Amino acid sequence: METLSAVKVAIVTESFLPQVNGVTNSVCRVLEHLAAQGHEAVVVAPGPGPADHAGAPVARVRSFYPPFYPSFAVGIPTRRVTAILRDFGPDVAHIASPFVLGTSGLAAARRLDVPALAVFQTDIAGFARRYGLRGTDPLIWWWLRRLHSGAERTLVPSAPVLAELERRGVPRLAHWGRGVDQDRFNPSHRSPELRGRLAPDGRAIVGFVGRLAAEKRPEMLTRLVGVPGAKIVIVGAGPEEERLRRRMPDAVFTGFRTGAELSELVASFDVFVHTGADDTFCQAVQEGLASGVPVVAAAAGGPLDLVRPGVNGLLYAPDDGSELRAAVAALVNDVEMRRRMAVQARESVRGRGWDAVCEQLMGHYRDIVDGTAERRRMEQAA
Structure with a gap:
């Protein structure tokens, strides 16, 4: 792929550090890549939080915390985003998961005639x-369609979601997946000592990692109580934790963990x-x-x-707790199938x-920057 010459990228994101989620993770990895390749970036994000990441300054805007999700900062739309982008002079605006603050990012890009790329x-x-x-x-889909129609291109992380956005009438779509740190997540980190502490009786360890909140449906884990030969380990924290602890007294709850842990x-x-x-x-x-672990996941969205x-894991009908339990039990009871799937995983x-x-993302940047330059040349020639 042709290398993009030095570029200035303004990232307006609905979520950023210290909040840890998929949006924050991908924005951080993009910033690190831009810095490593000699590009320049600025971030506009809800506050409070760190003032920079990977050498890129983070401009914080006012936010509020919804009563139904009090740990999540929602950025308040503001014309200040236009001022930040005008001072920075970006070649491209990257709008990460636009919904509220993203409206200001797209509006600023339009006012300043900066090509905008939106990431759904x-x-x-x-x-x-x-x-x-x-x-x-x-109402939500009407708003999302309107927002994304203001971007030169919308990047979508999986084929099922791309098909859904096409059906909803969102224009100019392209696929852009997500990376994974294959050193950090690697079978070499498997620890016999840790396994002995988690399941001293030698049971198969069935693990969950995620926020213990309604959007992750952790209550489905209660369908695994009593699966013969299984030890349930739950990694994460959130408002549903206490309820789960009461319903799953034999499970191990590790709390929120990052890094080497x-x-x-x-x-x-x-x-x-x-x-x-x-x-x-x-x-x-x-x-x-x-990490070399077979996965049991709901047959919906990105996991598809x-x-x-049968190759690297099993899927279950999203609302069928009996299918979830049966899939987990099948893997717990078949060591050879687990080993085979672990390699394929x-x-x-x-x-x-x-x-x-x-680098795929840089190609999308190049396309919309070149497209905007060509449009300007044609307007000047006319």
């Missing part, structure tokens, strides 16, 4: 349903379970696969691109490192 990353309609906001789908935990699982049904990609599933049933994500994925 959050199933807002599905999220709203999980928090009791039923009947809002038509998380790498060791995931690689030490025998089965990786994912309960979410609204994921546009699902980085946690990809990290489990990279990642899990190949690692193979299935080979070549999906962040460097390769970010």
Whole structure:
């Protein structure tokens, strides 16, 4: 792929550090890649939080915390975003998961005639349903279609979600997946000592990693109580934790973990379970696969691109707890199938490192920057 000459990228994101989620993770990896390749970036994000990342300054805007999700900062749209972009002078605006603050990013790009690339990353309609906001789908999709229509290109992380956006009438779509750190998530981190502490009786370790909140449907894990030969390990924290602890007294709850601790935990699982049904990609599933762990996931959204049933894991009907339990029990009871799938799990994500994925993104930047330059030349000639 042709290398893009030095470029200035303004990233307007709905979520950033210290919040840890898929949007934050991908923005951080993009910033690190831009810095390593000699490009320049600025970030506009809800606050509070660190003032820079990978050498890029982070401009914080006012935010509020929704009562139904008090740990998530929602940026308030503001004309200040236009001032930030005008001072920085970007070649391209990267709008990460636009919904609220992203409106200001797209408006600023339009005012300044800067080409804008939007990244669709959050199933807002599905999220709203999980928090009791039923009947809002038509309004949410109308708003998302309007927002993304203001971008030169919208990048979508998985084939099922791309098909959904096409059906919803969102224009100018392209696929852009997500990378995984294959050193950090690697079978080499499997720890016999940790396994002995988690399951001293030698049971197969069935692990979950994620926020313990409604959008991840952790209550589905209660369907695994009493699976013969299984020890449930839950990595994460959130408002549903206490309820789960009461209903799953035999499970191990590790709390929120990152870094080397998380790498060791995931690689030490025998089965990786994912309960979410609204994921546009699902980085946690990809990290489990990279760690050489067969995955059991709901047959919806991003996991459909990642899990190949019978090869690197199993899928279950999203709302069928009996299917989830049966899939987990099948893997727990068949050591040879687990071993075979573990090898294929690692193979299935080979070549999906962040460097390769970010280079694909640079190609999208180049396309819309070149397209805008050509449009300007034609306007001047006319």
